[in-house]
Amino acid sequence: ITCEPEVGKMSTLEEHLEGIVNIFHQHSAHVGDFDTLSKSELRKLITRDLANTIKVGNTQDQATIDRIFQDLDDNKDGEVNFREFLLLIASVLETTHKNLHRDPALPDGSEN
Structure with missing residues (x-):
């Protein structure tokens, strides 16, 4: 799938997708590679x-962050890329x- 930006107003979904990319880059730009997240x-x-x-x-506990990071770092390069x-x-x-x-309303919160 290739995505070519079109001139005009983005849909709500497109705005949210762009927001996810922007949030990733707001955090990834601080340490090392701009396109990967370090553990910090x-x-x-x-x-x-x-x-x-x-x-x-x-999430303040380092062991929890370590586990999440390890689960996401699929290629085990010590960084989390955008795909991960x-x-x-x-x-x-x-x-x-x-x-x-x-x-x-259900005691166990079961699905409808």
């Missing part, structure tokens, strides 16, 4: 931009989607 950059991204979404363990970062975004979106379908 990933920690800042999670604690600042996903703190209300990622509730596995304590998208795995985190996909996981967060999947969980968010599931949570939106939960029925709060």
Whole structure:
């Protein structure tokens, strides 16, 4: 799939997609390669931009950040590239989607 920007107003989805790219680069530009996240950059991204979404363990805890980083760093180069970062975004979106379908009236929060 190739994406060619068109002149004109972006759709809401396109704006949100561009926002994801911008958030990635806001964090990736500080240490090393502009197109990868170091562990410290990933920690800042999670604690600042996903703190209300990622509730596995304590995101302030280094062991939790280490585990998330290790899970994302698919090619084991010590950095998280954009493609690897998208795995985190996909996981967060999947969980968010599931949570939106939960029925709060049911005791176990089961899906509708």
